[in-house]
Structures are given as structure tokens and as C-alpha cells.
Amino acid sequence: MKLDTQYQEKFQHRHIAPNQADTEKMLKTIGVNTLDELIAQTVPEKIRLKKPLNLPAAKSEFDYLNTLKQTASKNKVFKSFIGKGYYDVIVPGVIQRNILENPGWYTQYTPYQAEIAQGRLQALLNFQTMVVDLTGMEIANASLLDEGTAAAEAMFMQYSLRKNTNANIFFVSEELFPQTIDILKTRSEPYGIELQIGDHRTVELNENMFGAIVQYPAGNGAVYNYADFAATGHEKGIKLTVVADIMSLVLLTPPGEWGADIVVGTTQRFGVPMGFGGPHAAFFATKDEYKRAIPGRIIGVTIDSAGNYALRMALQTREQHIRRDKATSNICTAQALLAIMAGMYAVYHGPQGVKLIAERIHGLAVLLAKALGELGYKQLNESYFDTLKFDVAHLAGPIHSEALNNEMNFNYEGSVVTISVDETTSPDDIKNIVRFFAKVIGKTINDVNFDELKGDLQTVIPTELQRTSAYLTHSLFNTHHSEHEMLRYIKSLEAKDLSLCHSMIALGSCTMKLNATTEMVPVTWAEFSKIHPFAPADQVGGYMQLFDEINNWLSEITGFAAMSLQPNAGAQGEYAGLMVIRAYHRDRGDHHRNIALIPSSAHGTNPASAAMAGMKIVVVKCDDNGNIDVADMKAKAEQYKNELSCLMVTYPSTHGVFEESIIEICDIIHQNGGQVYMDGANMNAQVGLTSPANIGADVCHLNLHKTFCIPHGGGGPGMGPIGVAKHLVPYLPGHAVVDIDRGKSIHAVSAAPWGSASILIISHAYIAMMGGEGLTNATRYAILNANYIKARLQEHFPVLYTGANGRCAHEMILDCRSFKSFGIEVTDIAKRLMDYGFHAPTVSFPVAGTVMVEPTESEPKHELDRFCDAMIAIRHEIADVASGLLDKTDNPLKNAPHTVSVITGNEWEHPYSRQKAAFPLPYVAAYKFWPSVGRVNDTYGDRTLICSCPPLTDYEFEESEVTTPEYGT
Template sequence: MKLNVAYKEQFETRHIAPNEQDTESMLKIIGVASLAELIDQTVPKNIRLKKPMALPAAKSEYEYLNKLRQTASKNKVFKSYIGQGYYDVIVPAVIQRNILENPGWYTQYTPYQAEISQGRLQALLNFQTMVLDLTGMQIANASLLDEGTAAAEAMFMQYSLRKNAEAKSYFVSEEVFPQTIDILKTRAQPYGIKLIIGNHKTVALTDDLFGALVQYPAGHGEVYNYKAFADIAHQKNIKLTVVADLMSLALLTPPGEWGADIVVGTTQRFGIPMGFGGPHAAYFATKEEYKRSMPGRIIGVTIDKHENYALRMALQTREQHIRRDKATSNICTAQALLAIMAGMYATYHGAKGIKAIAERIHGLTVLLSTALAEFGYKQLNENYFDTLKYAVGDLTNPLHSESLNNEFNLNFDGEFITISLDETTRLHDIETIVKVFGKVKAKTLHDIDLESLAKNVESVIPTELQRTSSFLTHPVFNKHHSEHEMLRYIKSLEAKDLSLCHSMIALGSCTMKLNATTEMIPVTWPEFGGLHPFAPVHQTGGYMQIIAELNDWLSEITGFAAMSLQPNAGAQGEYAGLMVIRAYHQDRGDFNRNIALIPSSAHGTNPASAAMAGMKIIVTKCDEKGNIDVADLRAKAEEHSANLSCLMVTYPSTHGVFEESIIEICEIIHQHGGQVYMDGANMNAQVGLTSPASIGADVCHLNLHKTFCIPHGGGGPGMGPIGAAAHLVPYLPGHSVVDMGNEKSISAVSAAPWGSASILLISHAYIAMMGAKGLTNATKYAILNANYIKARLESHYPVLYAGANGHCAHEMILDCRSFKTFGIEVTDIAKRLMDYGFHAPTVSFPVAGTLMVEPTESEPKHELDRFCDAMIAIRNEIADVESGLSDKIDNPLKNAPHTVAVITDNDWDKPYTRQKAAFPLPYVALNKFWPSVGRVNDTYGDRTLICSCPPIEEYEFDVLV
């Protein structure tokens, strides 16, 4: 027997689930002879790639991790005192292992189906409560992307709320972090908002200002008393946003107590690694009167149909998918996973622990200031929390050299040096810093008595700015301080949520595929997690290699000249792409080009992003088959030829079809001087078969949390990098702190230069381990799996749209509208699916009353069959209602989901059996997932809006904590 000593495991076979036998069986059901025949009949020949993608050979999981270890070693993790919004942290191990590294948390979807998302919703409600307690505000959302974009959202909310329509100016303190000012500039331009950047102590607040923004503590560390400034602003009807360091608010008077209208910031200091820039959860808190203008998701308390405590996302009519171009924000992805971690950090430490950590940070900062004063260094901040500021003149270069020799980084900002301490700082770190500062003045530690100084440290925060109000008083923050209690609390919430650990999540447009363990492992390596995004470039060689390789690979996959990896969400990528198009037109003198053509089937973020980019939206029609109406598009392109900026198009279409006319559509736009922006939401049906550039697009964003395997995290993180054709590359986003290399770059769209850099590792791993052949096969199998479901279900549910040969792309739309005539809504089907152990497909998008199904390539045939069996069984239940066998009101669909409490209740008065309710198919009994609440009452929740943990006497204690 010959032995194959060259055998190498292929990751492709781990990622793509159907085996040869299953593939053959599925092809027979579809009615094609081979996978190649299916692809040929589905993807138009005129858009197919002429040659395979030029990507490195696929690595095995073992090979990849070994190689990545070498790459990681090129990152030099020095102790960081840079600050500027990014700080080293201690991630509680119980949170790292059981949330960050746990697929039961990171593979969940956004909690639109509340009944099977109660654990995550409770964790996010805890986050909101934490934010409200620390900021002193009245209502908070469930996170935003990062501190800079949260500040920009606040500015636009202030702009939307202004009473004086002529007010176009916005004051920004010059002591706000530079990356935040950069994003404010980006967001201000399309609306003609004039930023007044200056000193808050000397600026004249006039009637033409609609808002103001300050940082607390300020960018260089000074803690100002802004109360008088806030009072004057309010006298002028100017709303005030405060960018506040959440950790400092354990010691400082909350902004809500001295006049803030909006408070924003990052929760990164609450146990989230720096990760070279992200992902981190920003927070946004404001007054209750502004709740309907607040961006992002809000978690609210309600009741279920049995009048039990329940949670769901509140006030969704504010959101972009409803309001489209009238939306106040285009936010689609939040940072749920990171918000959950930050909330759990507060839960684990409680008020006493958080205050102790803040006091240690402040105390060591005071000690350092006192010690350096002994060496003759004059500290410039009168009041401070964690950051010291020095003007050191000729000593700058020697201090820089000596700090690097001792493997720590300071923040060198023009003529100043700042030193920011954090949770990880200890007394021996102070000794090291003092030693370095002493050496450049020929002094040593022996010249001062550091030990005595440490015994006499007192706060320098003035009495009027010291916090006196309590925080984190709810029992949830006061019960779980031992690890056993914390572990059980985390697991109790996890058990209430359905994730990819339980079953497929066939969400159309959302691509819930395998998030492989090997792809996830490096994210928590200290070489990647411990790097500050503004660290000197000679310390970031590993990241630079990853970013360069990913840029090359994604460029090859899309056919574009280059990528920007900065946008840290899909909608952020949309916005960035449109701003790049805008900059291109304006650089050519075409300032009038502001018309965006958008098909009626477009995702809600498309018109919202276009409006944010200052564009006027013209909607184009779709025909009865769901395709773009080419004649209507041509007519509107001709009508608006002189002012045409771009077309926003999704491919394959939002209806799940490869439109045959896509090249013609792109040519029409180009003939009239416009650019083609392609929404990359459906890129999972393109990779290796076609590409945005070959179709004719000029710029496209990629949802790395869809096609390229970054997990959805229960509603974030996401990544939305954009690829651009050569003529648009000079305009890709730049950054005010880190040189991105393009003179014509638009200003930043995200706070960090490379967005949420640490999770780029996931997509890097996926591409490296799949290779060109594996990625292409993934696309083919995504199309195969979708068409198999179509073939099994189309005799039970009408499939709305299909291509020329009757096939769908990677997803399909099941039409449920006819069931409404006898009282069954698409929502009833979604809720009933929970009883079968499944999360519903996308409900009522892009067509109301439908389900959009996308299985992905990672699901095996038996899981597809389980889903199809469930859908067919539900169709039979609908038929029973239609025929009169089941009551129109009291039936399994209307009463779904059925909880264990309902099933085990002594009183069972339903006209169907408990078996029918809870175990409708044999497989369900083998591995039953129980929804933790009955159908949620959305109306009640919006009518009695509660967005923080309610007083304990109002609900059962163990439900909340």
C-alpha cells in the first residue's frame, strides 16, 4: 500500500458543506446534469471572468496559523501612553473566553426576531443602562461604530433639530481629537455646514450656530468646567454635544448634570482591546425628547402576549430601512458584540470596581506628574484625569529615542508631548517613565523618593467637577462579581439566543455563513489586539503586511485598482464610495453633478447614504420580473445627463437575479458622465465567476461580515471596505493622524486609519485558506444551495423572481402575500419557524409580505432539508387555516412561538395538541430550541418606552439579573 506523505488538508472542504453525493442528489432535484451546467444557466456569459483569479495557493489551517505567527512577530507591542481615544485594557478572562471567543455569541444575527434574541437584548439593555448611569443622560442607543462617527451623528442630529433653518455653522473645540474633527469635516461638506474650530473659552456663540461640540476631558487631557459654556449655548438655542471618556465619568461630574444635550464617546476602555483601531462600541446618549431623532438601534422593554417581561428593538420607524432618504442616519451595522462585552465589563466590576480602576489611573497620573515635577518638568494641565501635557522643546528628540529604547510610546503632537495612562498601568511603569525623563536631564530615580510620593497622592480634580451621584445601582451590576456568578449569568443569557451553533440562519442579503474557528483565533493574539492605531510605523510591520496582502487580494477579486479598508460598516462603505465619486466630479469642476439614480428595489441604506453625501435621489423603476427597467433608467439618465453623479445598483439584484442587462445599464450611466456605485451586499454570488469591475462598476463596497466571513456578532461588528477603479483611487479616504498616501483623499470616514483592523484578520485568513479555486467553488455552492431550496419549495410557495433559465442567484424571494386573504401574515410564518428551531429568513424585504432566503455554501444538504421540511410543514398548517380545519385566530401560526411555560402549563385550551405546538416534526424533539418569551408586543413597547433596566420592583428579580 502506497502512502501519500504529501497529503494536505483542504480548508475548502471544511467551509463548503455539501459533499459529492449530496451535490449529485441536489442537482437532480434542480434538474441539471452538473454544477457547471447550473452556473452556465444562471450567470450570464457576457459577465463571466475570462481567467481564474490570481491568488496565492490555498493554505491549510495549520499552515496558515504557523505563517501568521511569523507575520504577527513583525508587530512590536510597546507599552502605549499615546491615548487619543485608544487605551490598553485588561479583558476579563471570563468575558474573553465566554463571549469574544464564543460562537454562541459571535454568530448571532441582529435581534430583529426578538423572541429568540432575549439574551443579547438583555445584554444590550445593560449596556444602555451603563451608558445612561455614567453620562447622566435620559436615553441611549445600543452602540454606534466608533467615537468619531458617533460625534458626526450627533452633529447631524443637532443640524436636523435646529429651529433656525438659516443656521449653518457648527462650533468644534480645537481640543477635540484630530480624527474626530476629520470625520466632522467629511460629514459637514455635503450639507454646506461650516465648522468653526476654535477655543471654547473665547469663541463668540452667535445665532448662526446650530450646535457645539467639546471633549471631556479635552484632547490633551485638561478637564474643563463647561457649565458656563453650556448655559450660554442654551441661551442662544445652541445644542451642546460632549465627547466624554466613559472611564473618567466614574470620577468626573457627568455631562448630563451640567448641561449636555448629547453625550457620545467610545466604550473601548471597558475591556475591549485596541486592535490597531477596532472594533470598538461607541455610545450615544441624549435627552428623551430627542429619541425619535437619535441614530442607531434602541433596545426597549415591552411585554409578550402572555404579559411577561420581554425586550425588542424599539422605535424602528426611525431607521434608514423605513425612512430611506428622509432618514437622519444610514446606520445599518452597530457594534453589538463589543457593546455586550463593555456592558459585561461593567457588570463584572460594578460601580465599586469601576471607580477603583478610575482612581488608580488618576492616582498614578498624579504621581507621575509630581515625580516629573521633581525633575523640573512643568506639566501644563491644571486639572486632569489620566493625561499629562508637556512642552519639552529641545528634549523632544532625546525623549522620543529613550522612550523607544525602553519600549513605550508617547504622543508627540507638534510642540507638545502627552502621556496617557490606562487600566494596565502599574507603579513599575511609572518608574520606567520617570527613569527615561530623568535620563535626558542626567537625573536618576535616586534623585526623588517615588515611594514617599506614592503615599501622598491626592486628586487634582476640583471639587465642583468631582462626581457625587451614584451609578450602576441596578442589581444586574451588583450581583455577578465572582467568576462563577459571572459565568452563569453569561451562559444564562446565551441560552436564550439562537445562533449558527443551533441551525442555519437563511437570511437573504445577510449571508450568514461559517465563521471558522481558525479565522477567529488570531483576533485575540496580543500582537494584534495590543497595538495602538497611531503606533509608529516601524512597530506595525505585521499589520502592514496583512493590510497590503488583503488590499491585493480584494483588488484581484473585485477587479479594481485598489481598496480602502477604512470604512468599518457596510453603510459606511456606501457613504465612503459616494463621497469618493463626489470628490472625483468636483475635482473635474463638475460641482453640479449631484443626481443619484437608485432602483426602487434598493436597500434602505442606499438612498440614506446618497442623501448624506448631498445627492438628490431619483428612483428608477423595476419591471414585473424584478429587473431594473432599462428604458426608464435610460430616460432618466438622459433627462438628468448634465447633473448625473451616479447610479447605485446591487448585483446580483436585490431580487436575487443576475440581470442580463447589467453591462448595458453601466454603459448608459457612463455615456452620461456618471459613475456606477455597486452595493456589494450580494458579492457572495460573484466571487470567482464575475466581478464588479468586469461588469462596469467604478466603486463597490464589500461586506466583509457577509461574503468574507467576519461574524455578525449579534448586530456588529461589520466591515465595509471599498474598491475603486484607477481614476477614483486618488480620492480614497485619508486620515489626519496617519498619512494614507493620497494628496486628493477625502477626509476620514472612520476614526481609525484602517477601520476595525483586528477583524481584517478574519477575511485575510478566509481568502488565504480558500485560494482562488476554493473561493470560486464557494460561490458555485452558494448558488447550488439556493437553487436546491428553490426547487424544493417553489411548488409550495411562489418564488417571485428568477433568471432567464428559471434559476435564482444565491438567494430567492418566497411570496407569502396570498396567505393574507385568510388571515396569515408573513410575520406568523417567521414566528412559527422558531418552533421548528429556525431563525426566519429576511422578512418583507425587498418586497412586503415576502421571505428572502439565502442558505450560503456552508450549509449541508441535511440542514437545507430540515429547513425545507419546516417550511413545507408550515405551508400545510397554512392550508389547514385556508380550508377551515384550523381556526383563523387560534392556530399554531398565530400563537407562535410556543414557550416551555405555555407547553407545560396545566391549562391547555388550544384546538391543537401540545405535540403539534412544540414538536411539529420528529427532528425538533431531538434538539429542541425553546424561545424564551411568547410573541413580543411591539406596540406596547413603543407606547411605554423604557430603554434601561427597569426598577427591580416592577418585574421579577431573576428575569432581569
């Protein structure tokens, strides 16, 4: 036996599922001899890369983790007292292990198919209830991206609701966190909103102002009573947004009780690691009268087909995929996984637990203030929650040095030092701080009588600002306080949700591929998770190395000159890219260039983002084959050549086709003075075969939560970094706190300088372990798997669009519109797939009455076959309806999904068997996933909107209230 000592397992063989034998069978089914032949027939030769990707050799999983440990060691985990919206936390182990580190939670898809998403919908409803309770408002959404962008969304909502359309001034308290002010500058400029930044105590509010925003507690830590300020504003028609610290609201009077119209903030303090800036779930709460103007997603209560309690996403007609450029926001995601963690933190600790935590934080802050006061230091905040402010004059330098010697970070602004206490702060930390503060003035800790101070600690919060109202009163916040109870509660919700743990989720444009364990493991390492985003540069060498590497790798993959890692969602990347294009034109004196050409097939986020960037949208037609109508586009480019800003294009197209004319399209735009923005939603069909720069694009965002393996997490987190050509590099986003300015940088688009930095590790791991060859093979196999499904299903479902050689790219659209003639809607197919154990493909997008299927390279042939078998069986059921063998109104499709309570009930009056309903194919019995509710009633839920947890005893319905759902497109 000859032994091979050089063997090293290739990660690509773990990530790409089909083996060689299955590959050959699939190629035979498709009708080609080799994978190279299929790629040649699919990807136009003129856009193909001439050289392989120049990336480092692929690492094994073992070697990658060892190397990353060395990189991580370059980050210094100092104790953070910086504050400014980011605080160290204690993540309850039961939540970290069973949610954050659990693929049963992080591989779930956005809950568009509510019947198999009841667990995470309940967890998000818990989050909304928590936010409503703590803010004192009436309705909250299911999270936004971060605190700064939530504040910007609030500003735009106030602007859109203003009654005086001539009012264009937005008052901004100078004591907002600087990163929030930076984002407000970015978002206000395209709309011509004038920011008036000043002191809320001295500003003269007037009728030219449509809104105001303040921080509570203020950025310097002071707690102000804003009640009179709110009342004065309301007298003048000015709505008030309050940026609130959610932990402080346990002790402070909630803004909803003293006049706030909107309350935003971050829930990071509720058990979500700092992670060098993210991901964290922001919250957005407001009055019920503004519910149709709220950005983002809202979870609402409804009933199912049996009249039972059920949940689903509410008021979706507000969203950009329906309203497009008229949408309330371009955000089509949330921070679902992090919102779920924050909500579970409240469930686990309950009202008494979070109060004890908040009181401890406040108590330690008061103790520190008194102790330093005994040393002669004057604390400047008369009232505060957790943040102390000292003007130490010439002692700032020595204090800084001593803090570093003790591995502590404070916030320094000239001679002013601010210290923010958090959940992880201990009495020993307080003594250490006092010790070296004493040292720099020649005293010792013995000059402070801690026993006396601790014996007489009183709150410094004024009586009128001390909270008296109850919160977290629902039974779910008062039940699960032992770990066993909490574990079972988490698992009970997880069991209601279908994830990648159960079966493939073949969603077009969503790319639900493998999120490998090795990619996920480092996210919770302390060297990455416990770093403050404003930590000194010499303490974050590991992160800087990681950013530099991923910037170089993504630049090589896209063909661009540089990346900005700041945008923390795909839609945020779209907006950032358009703002960079806007800045480029304006810097050249072309202020008039504000027309965005957008194909009619584009994602709804495209026109919504363009509108946010101050652009006017001109729609370009698509031809009968689903491609951009080049003649129409050329005519419009020439018509608007003096005002043309950009073209927004998705490649391959939203229809799943590599359009042959893409280079010509880009050339036409450039010839008429415009830039080409490429939506990177379908980048997983490009990597290694072509690139945005190669086809002629100038800027592109990448959905790292799609192509580069960051998991969906039930609807977020995501990352949307942008790559740009050399001439656009100077305009990439900067930041108000951390110097990342490129010379002519636009203001920040996200709160943290590198967005949701901690999850960039996932994409870094994926690229490092796949290498150039592996990434290219992933693209090739994504195309193979898609064309295999197409070959198996095209005799049963017409494939709407294909390329010149009859091939699809990485996804395809199956046309189901003809079934309407005998009463079957595409929604019926989606719901029936649940009975077969599958999540539906994308429904009615980009074409109404169709499904868009994308299998990804991570699915093996037997799983593809299982899905195809299910789709073919459903097609036979449709045929039976058409022929009359199945009743047109009482059939397995119309009644789907079938729950276990229906199947095992005493009564069964349907003309088909229970077996056919629940176990329609032999494999289903072995893999059965039971939907926890019947088909949800969207109409009822929007008509009787309930967006926080009702007591189940109060949620009973009269039979007359149960209505038939209205489904369709």
C-alpha cells in the same frame, strides 16, 4: 498500501458543506447534470470572468496559522501611552473566553426576531443602562461604530433639530481628537455646514450657530468646566454635544448634570482590546425628547403575549429601511458584540470595581506628574484625569529615544509630550518613565522620593467637577462579581439566543455563513490586539503586510485598482464610495453633478447614504420581473445627464437575480457622465465568476462580515471597505493622524486609519485558506444550495423572481402575500419557524409580505432539508387554516412561538395539541430550541418606551394593559 506524503487537507472542504454524493442528489432535484451546467444557466455568459482568480495557492489551517505567526511577529507590542481615544485594557478572562471567543455569541444575527434573541437584547439593554448612568443623560442607543463617527452623527442630529433653519455654523473645539475633527469635515461638507474650529474659552457664540462640540477631558488631557459655555449656548439656541471619556465619568461630574444635550464617546476602555483601531463600540446618549432623532438601534422593554417582561428593538420606524433618504442615519448596524463586552465589563466589576480602576488610573497619573515635577518638568494641565502634558523643549528627541529603548510609546507634537495612563499601567511603569526622564537631564530616579509622594496623593480634579451622583445602581451591576456568578450570568443569556451553533440562519442579503475557528483565533493574539492605531509605522510591519496582501487579493477579486480598508460597516462603505464619486466630479469642475439614480428595490441604506453625501435621489422603476426597468433608467439618465452623479445598483439584484442587462445599464450611466456605484451586499454570488469591474462598476463596497466571513456578532461588528477603478484611486479616504493620503484624498470616514483593523485578519485568513479555486467553489455552492431550496419549495411557495432560465442567484424571494386572504401574515410564518428550531429568513424585504431565503455554501444538504421540511410543514398548516381544519385565529401560527412555560402549563385550551405546537416534526425533539418569551408586543413597547433596565419588581402589568400586538409590514 501506497502512502501519500504530499497530502494536505483543503480548507475549502471544511468551509463548503455539501459532499460529492449530496451534490449529485441536489443537482438531480434541481434538474441539471452538473454544477457547471447550473452556473451556466444562472450567471449570464457575457459577464463571466475569462480567467480564474490569480491568488496565492490555498494554505491549510495549520500552515496559515504558522505563517500568520511570522507576520504577527513583525508587530512590536510596545507599552502604549499615546491615548487619543485608544487605551490598553485588561479584558476579563471570563468575558474574553465566553463572549468574544464564543460562537454562541459571535454567530448570532441582528435581533430582529426578538423572541429568540432575548439574551443579547438584555446584554444590550445593560449597555444602554450603563451609558445612561455614566453620562447622566436620559436615553442611549445600543452603540454606534466608533467615537469619531458618533460625533458626526451628533452633529447631524443637532443640525436636523435646529429651529433656526438659517443657522449653519457648527462650533468645534480645537481640542477634540484630530481624527474626530477630520470626520466632522467629511460629514459637514455635503450639507453646507460650516465648521468653526477654535477655543471654547474665547469663542463668541451667536445665533448663526446651531450646535457646538467639546471633548471631556479635552484632547490634550485637560479637564474643563463647560457649564457656563453650555448655558451661554442654550441662551442662543445652540445645542451642545460632549465627547466624553467613559472611564473618566466614574470620577467626573457627568455631562448630563452640567448642560449637555448629547454625549458620545467610545466604550473601548471597558474591556475591549485596541486592535489597531477596532472594532469598538461607540455610545450615543441624549435627552428623552430627542429619542425619535437618535441614530442607530435602540433596545426597549415591552411585554410578550402572556404579559411577561420582554425586549425588542424599539422605534424602528426611524431606521433607513423604512424612512430611506429621510432616515435619521444610514447606519443599519451597531457594534453589538463589543457593546455587549463593554456592558459585561460594568456588570463584572460593578460600581465599586470601576471606581477603583478609575481611581487607580487617576492616581498613577497624579503620581507621575508629581514625580516628574520633582525632576523639574512642568506639567501643563491644571486639572486632568489620565493624560499629562509637558513642554520639554529641546528634550523631546532624547525623551523619544529613551522611550523607544524602554519599549514605550508617547504622543509627540513638536516639543510637547503627552502621556496617557490606562488600566494596564503599573507602578513599575511609572518608575521606568521617571527613570529615563531623569536620565536625559543628568539625574537619577533616586532624586525622586516615591514613598513620600505615594503617601500624599490627592486628586487634581476640582471639587465642582468631582462626581457625587450614583451610577450602576441596578441590581445586575451589583450581583455578578465572582467569576462563577459571571460565567453563569453570561451562559444564562447565551441560552436564550439562537445562533449558528443551533441551526442555519437562512437570511437573504445577510449571508450567515461559517465563521471558522481558525479565522477567529488570531484576533486575540497580543501582536494584533494590543497595538495602538497611531503606533509608529516601524512597529506595525505585520499589520502593513496583512493590509497589503488583503488589498491585493480584494483588488483581484473585484477587478479594481485599489481598496480603502477604512470604512467599518457596509453603510459606511456606501457613504465612502459616494463621497469618492463626489470628490471626483468636483475635482473635474462638475460641482453640479448631484443626482443619484436608485432602483426602487434598493436597500434602504442606499438612499440614506446618497442623502448624506449631499445627493438628490431619483428613483428608477423595476419591471414586473423585479429587474431594473432599463427604459425608465435610460430616460432618467438622459433627462438628468448634466446633473447625473451616479447610479447605485446591487448585483445580483436585491431580488436575487443576475440581471442580463447590467452591462448595458452601466454603459448608459457612463455615456451620460455618471459613475456606477455597486452595492456589494450580494458579492458572495460573484466571487470568482464575475466581478464589479467586469460588469462596469466604478466603485463597490464589500461587506466583509458577509461574503468574507467576519461574523455578525448579534448585529456587528462589520467591515465595508471599498474598491475603486483607477481614476478614483486618488480620492480614497485619508486620515488626520496617519499619513495614508492618496494625493486628493477625501477626509476620513472612520476614526481609525484602517477601520476595524483587527477583524480584517478574519477575511485575510478566509481568502488565504480558500485560494482562488476555493473562493470560486464557495460561490458555485452558494448558488447550488439556493437553487436546491428553490426546487424543493417552489411547489409550496411561489418564487417571486428568477433569471432568464428560471434560476435564482444565491437567494430567492418566497411570496406569502396570498395567505393574507385567510388571516395568515408573513410574521406568523417567521414566528412559527421558531417552534421548528429556525430563525426566520428576511421578512418583508425587499417586497412586503414575502420572505427572502439565502442558505450559503456552508450548509450541508441535511440542514437544507431540515429547513425545507419545516417550511413545507408550515405550508400544510397554512392550508389547514385555509380549509378550516385549523381555527383562523387560534392556530399554531397565530400563537407562535410556543414557550416551555406555555407547553408545560396546567391549562391548554387550544384546539390543537401540545405536541403539534412544540414538536411539529420528528427531528425537533432532538434539536429543540425553546424561545424564552412569547410573541413580543411591539406596539406596547413603543407606546411605553423604556430603554434602560427597570427593576423587575417594578415591571408588573395589570391585565388590562396587555394588548394584542399589531403586526404587519
